[in-house]
Amino acid sequence: MSAESLLSVRDLRVxxxxxxxxxxxxxxxxxxxAPGEVVAIVGESGSGKSxxxxxxxxxxxxxxxxxxxxxxxxGAELIDADDEELRKVRGExxxxxxxxxxxxxNPVYRIGAQIAEAIRAHRPETSKAEGRERAIxxxxxxxxxxxxxxxxxxxxxxxxxMRQRAMIAMALALEPDLxxxxxxxxxxxxxxxxxxxxLLARLNRERNLATILITHDLGVVxxxxxxxxxxxxxxxxxxxxxxxxxxxxxxxYTWGLLGSLTRMDRDRPExxxxxxxxxxxxxxxxxxxxxxxxxxxxxxxCTELPGLEARLADAPSHLDRCWLEPxxxxxxxxxxxxxxxxxxxx
Amino acid sequence: xxxxxxxxLLGTVLVLxxxxxxxxxxxxxxxxxxxxxxxxxKNATPELIASINEEWGxxxxxxxxxxxxxxxxxxxxxxxxxxxxxxxxxxxEGIPATLSLCIGAAVIWMFFGxxxxxxxxxxxxxxxxxxLTVVAVAGISMPVxxxxxxLLNYLAYKTGIFPSQGYVELTENxxxxxxxxxxxxxxxxxxxxxxxxxVLRSTMLDVMNEDYxxxxxxxxxxxxxxxxxxxxxxxxxxxxxxxxxxxxxxLGGAILIEKIFNLNGIGQYAEEALxxxxxxxxxxxxxxxxxxxxxxNSLVDIAYAYLDPRIRLGESAQ
Numbered sequence: 028m029s030a031e032s033l034l035s036v037r038d039l040r041v042x043x044x045x046x047x048x049x050x051x052x053x054x055x056x057x058x059x060x061a062p063g064e065v066v067a068i069v070g071e072s073g074s075g076k077s078x079x080x081x082x083x084x085x086x087x088x089x090x091x092x093x094x095x096x097x098x099x100x101x102g103a104e105l106i107d108a109d110d111e112e113l114r115k116v117r118g119e120x121x122x123x124x125x126x127x128x129x130x131x132x133n134p135v136y137r138i139g140a141q142i143a144e145a146i147r148a149h150r151p152e153t154s155k156a157e158g159r160e161r162a163i164x165x166x167x168x169x170x171x172x173x174x175x176x177x178x179x180x181x182x183x184x185x186x187x188x189m190r191q192r193a194m195i196a197m198a199l200a201l202e203p204d205l206x207x208x209x210x211x212x213x214x215x216x217x218x219x220x221x222x223x224x225x226l227l228a229r230l231n232r233e234r235n236l237a238t239i240l241i242t243h244d245l246g247v248v249x250x251x252x253x254x255x256x257x258x259x260x261x262x263x264x265x266x267x268x269x270x271x272x273x274x275x276x277x278x279x280y281t282w283g284l285l286g287s288l289t290r291m292d293r294d295r296p297e298x299x300x301x302x303x304x305x306x307x308x309x310x311x312x313x314x315x316x317x318x319x320x321x322x323x324x325x326x327x328x329c330t331e332l333p334g335l336e337a338r339l340a341d342a343p344s345h346l347d348r349c350w351l352e353p354x355x356x357x358x359x360x361x362x363x364x365x366x367x368x369x370x371x372x373x
Numbered sequence: 374x375x376x377x378x379x380x381x382l383l384g385t386v387l388v389l390x391x392x393x394x395x396x397x398x399x400x401x402x403x404x405x406x407x408x409x410x411x412x413x414x415k416n417a418t419p420e421l422i423a424s425i426n427e428e429w430g431x432x433x434x435x436x437x438x439x440x441x442x443x444x445x446x447x448x449x450x451x452x453x454x455x456x457x458x459x460x461x462x463x464x465x466e467g468i469p470a471t472l473s474l475c476i477g478a479a480v481i482w483m484f485f486g487x488x489x490x491x492x493x494x495x496x497x498x499x500x501x502x503x504x505l506t507v508v509a510v511a512g513i514s515m516p517v518x519x520x521x522x523x524l525l526n527y528l529a530y531k532t533g534i535f536p537s538q539g540y541v542e543l544t545e546n547x548x549x550x551x552x553x554x555x556x557x558x559x560x561x562x563x564x565x566x567x568x569x570x571x572v573l574r575s576t577m578l579d580v581m582n583e584d585y586x587x588x589x590x591x592x593x594x595x596x597x598x599x600x601x602x603x604x605x606x607x608x609x610x611x612x613x614x615x616x617x618x619x620x621x622x623x624l625g626g627a628i629l630i631e632k633i634f635n636l637n638g639i640g641q642y643a644e645e646a647l648x649x650x651x652x653x654x655x656x657x658x659x660x661x662x663x664x665x666x667x668x669x670n671s672l673v674d675i676a677y678a679y680l681d682p683r684i685r686l687g688e689s690a691q
Contacts, residue, residue, distance in 0.1 A: 086587060090498070110596065118593030125591075130584040133603050135681055144602075145592035181682045197592060 033204060033237050034060040034083070039096035041075070041082050050309040052078045054261040055096075057335075058254075062204060063235040067252035067269075069242060069284065073306050075261040076241045077126075080207050083239070084121050085113045100205070119149045122198030126210035128190035132182035139163070139178030142197045149201055165196040169226060188219035195226065202234070209241045224250050245284055249273065257281050260307055260317035263335055267345035277338065277347035277356060280318045316348065324351060324359055381671045385664070392663040396656055397439050406650045408454045429454075446657050455649040460657045463642050467626075470540040471638035474630065475623045477554055478561035483616065486566045490573025490612075495600055497578060505570065512567030521560045521633045528556060538635035557634045561627060565619060569612060576608040583607070606680070613676045621669030625662020 041053040053075040060066055068076040081087050083098055085105065098105040100120060105113065117123070125131045132141060142165060143158025153161075159178060166174035169192040182190060191211060198206055208227065212220040228251050230236050242248060248255055248269070255272040257265040257280065265278040276282055283302035304321040313319050315330040322329070333348045351359070400406055409425040410417070426432050430441060445451040451460040489509065493502045529537035535556050541549040580586065581604055589603045590596075626640025635641070639658060646654035677684045 081587075084591060086590060114593050114595060116593075117591055123588075123591040125584060125588060127584055131588045133585040133589065133607070134683055135606055136602075144594065148593045148595070148598070183683050194588075197588075200592075 031061055032059045033062045033064075033101065034239075035097070035099045036060075036079075036083070037097040037099075039079060039082065039098060040094070041078050041087055042093040044091045044093075045310075047310045051261055052309060053082065056256075056258070056263055058256055058263075058266065060205070060237050060239065062237055063231065065231055065238045065240060065251050065253045066256065067240045067242060067248040067254070068256045068258060069245060069248055070258035071243055071306050073260075073309065074258040076243075076258050077209050079258070080123075080209050080239060080241045083207060084117050084123060086123075115149070118145050118198075118203070119201045120203050121205045121207060122201070122203040123207045124191070124194045124198050124209065124211045127214045128187055128194050129214065131194055132190060134182055137179050137181055138166070138185065138193050139180075142166070142178075142193070142200055145197055145200045161200065162196075165200055166193060169193070169196040169199075170222075171196070187215055188222060191215060191219075191223050192226065195223075195230070199230065199234075199236075203236075205237045205239070206230070207239045207241070210243070211240070212244070212247055213242070220247070227251060245273075245288055257284070260312060261309060262317065262348065263346075264318065264349070265345075265347040266335065267342070267347075271342060271345040275339075275342070275345070276360075277345065277353070278318075278349045279322050279324055279351075279359075281347075282360060283321075316350075326350070377674075381667075385667045385671075388667050389660055389663055393443060393656060393660055394439070396659045397435075397442070397652075400650075400652050400655065401435060403650075406652075408650070408652060411650060412454055442653065442656060445653075446660065451653045451657055453646070453651050453653045455646070455651040460654045463654065464639060464657060464661060467637060467639040467642050469542065469638075470636045471624065471626055471631065471640060473540070473543060473550065473554055474557050474561065474627060474636060474638060475620060477551075477558040478565075479616070479620055479623075481558055481562035482565040482569060485562070486569030487573060487612070489566070489570035490577065491600070491605065493570060493574040494577035494581070494604075497574070502574075509567035509570045512563045513571070515563065517560060517564050517629050518633060520563060521556075521630065524556050524560055525633070540636040540638070557630050557636060560633075561623075561630050569615065572611055572615060573608060576611050577604050580604045580607045610677060610680055613680065614673055617669040617673030617676070618666070621666040622662065624665040624669075626658060 036059075037057050039053055039056045040051065042049055042051045056075070056079050058066060068079060070076045078087055082094055083105070085108070087094065094106060096106065100116060105116060108116070132138065136144075139159055139162040142162035143153075143155065146158050146161055147153050163174045163178050166178055171177055171189060171192055177185070177189075182193075185193060191214075195206075195208075195211075206227075211227070212223050215223060224247060227238065227240070231238055231251070238251075240247070240252060252269050254268050255266070256263050257272065257278065259280050265272065265276065265281050267277075272281060273285070276285055280302070283300075286300045287302065302321055307313060307317055307320065315332050316322070316325075319325050319329045328350045331350075333350050335346045335348050337343045337346050338349075339345055339353055349356070409422045409429065409431050412425050412429075413421045430438060433441070442451070446460075449459075449461045452458065453460050453463075489505045493505045493509075496502045525537055528534050536553050537556075539553055541553050543550045586599060586603055589599045594602075626638060626643045628640040628644050630636070631638040631640035632644050639661070642654060643658045645651075646658065
């Protein structure tokens with residue numbers, strides 16, 4: 028673990044016992060996060076990205092789950108922390124924002140009261156009036172107009188975008204160093220998405236707030252992320268800086284994700300390309316590379332699971348799980364529609 | 374709120390009208406219900422029956438009879454056929470016993486129903502949950518007359534721990550009042566307790582999966598606070614609904630329990646009236662009971678609006 032690391036995740040594994048049998052939702056995820064850094068975790072539904080995020084603060088703990096590996100926050104292990112230790116980390120050191128702002132607030136309490144509750148959970152000496160004052164400041168800081176009045180609104184009186192702003196305000200109430208944003212823009216319409224992303228980017232800049240951004244939207248990633256993890260069927264299939272992932276993607280799954288973006292700088296295609304097939308069931312994973320059944324470039328070696336390794340001589344921080352030779356990948360990408368080849372990173 | 378009250382008042386009048394007409398009609402079509410025949414006795418002469426018919430107005434058309442009876446109910450002049458006593462006096466006499474029975478039992482079943490439901494939900498799948506489930510299902514399944522008989526046999530007749538019957542006025546002797554009501558309270562409470570705890574358990578398990586419960590955990594609330602502030606509050610609506618309906622209906626008389634424990638409440642009076650085909654008290658008690666059902670329905674809606682700010686009285690609360 029490097030000295031300046033804020034969060035260090037090592038070989039995180041999360042398994043669940045379900046009616047259909049045991050499944051491994053997260054299978055060996057590792058990454059580091061420096062203070063102020065934004066890491067995006069990208070993947071389709073069921074890729075394990077949300078489970079990874081929630082496991083970081085113990086939200087997936089249950090009698091039916093098995094969690095292994097290591098999550099260290101400034102050196103303190105969270106995986107085997109007891110409930111009270113974990114409670115202190117939640118909200119105080121790691122704030123979390125969820126996908127659906129419509130259902131993430133309790134409908135029966137006022138917005139301000141729910142924010143104040145987060146503060147008072149960690150600072151019991153805070154009076155109700157102080158909590159309310161602080162809630163107004165926070166709502167104001169995330170751009171809720173007329174915060175002094177709106178603080179007493181119920182969640183259903185806020186619009187979707189305002190609710191997500193209020194969620195962010197609540198997650199930041201105790202000034203944590205790390206924000207986990209689990210699909211924070213997915214449930215919002217496009218203009219509001221852009222506002223929320225701008226807000227996240229501003230908070231990252233002004234407060235040096237490290238962020239883990241969970242999303243399936245590479246457009247969102249391009250806006251705010253420093254580094255990217257691409258997940259597929261519970262495993263990280265590619266990991267690198269934003270430029271490495273966008274300009275020199277190594278895994279065919281990443282190509283698929285990039286290829287299915289609409290682009291302003293290209294002619295509009297007849298049909299938007301898509302990755303054929305559906306993600307595999309976690310109860311019945313193929314042997315070897317999990318992407319193999321959907322991959323157009325499958326060959327005999329793919330029945331053996333490739334490790335997450337640096338395969339490019341000039342980019343030791345760029346890791347992927349694909350057996351294809353880097354040179355061969357370049358050729359294939361050209362054929363596939365010039366994914367990520369122009370404008371190499373400076 | 375004003376609109377809500379007016380609408381509810383209109384609704385109440387309509388419901389009471391419908392209930393009274395139905396009760397009246399049913400009485401007049403069931404066989405062997407001719408009141409003059411019953412009042413005149415077994416060996417009545419036709420002349421006697423004719424004079425009773427004349428005196429009580431049984432020769433009038435049904436609508437006229439109905440209107441006369443309703444008038445008498447609301448002016449307090451109603452006289453029963455059996456015993457010819459003022460019905461409103463008997464009802465007023467019965468209110469304290471019925472009210473004591475219902476309130477006491479409701480306190481017990483709400484307290485334990487909510488406690489058991491809460492513990493079951495929090496410890497779902499554990500031994501405590503399993504135990505409470507067995508207790509709840511047993512409570513739901515036991516017929517009230519059987520349970521009352523068992524309790525009476527073991528706790529009253531055989532051991533003499535509790536009195537077997539009778540009601541003592543609260544104002545007369547509060548201790549004796551409670552002492553006489555323990556068995557009826559427990560019997561009635563067990564009947565509802567199991568059901569309430571099962572309903573609360575399943576609602577809480579649903580609510581625990583809500584996103585806002587995850588949010589509450591993510592902001593660092595203790596598990597206890599998450600359960601009590603966020604899960605419980607949102608799980609109370611079905612319980613409040615059930616309570617309003619059950620309690621409202623019980624105020625109209627708990628026939629079986631009042632009869633078994635001889636509490637002389639409204640329920641026991643109703644049983645008596647039914648056994649004697651005595652229409653005036655049947656009508657009066659039915660209306661009295663229906664009034665409470667309707668009243669508590671409205672109270673439930675007011676409670677909804679308090680429990681869930683998204684509900685506005687007179688709009689979505691139908």
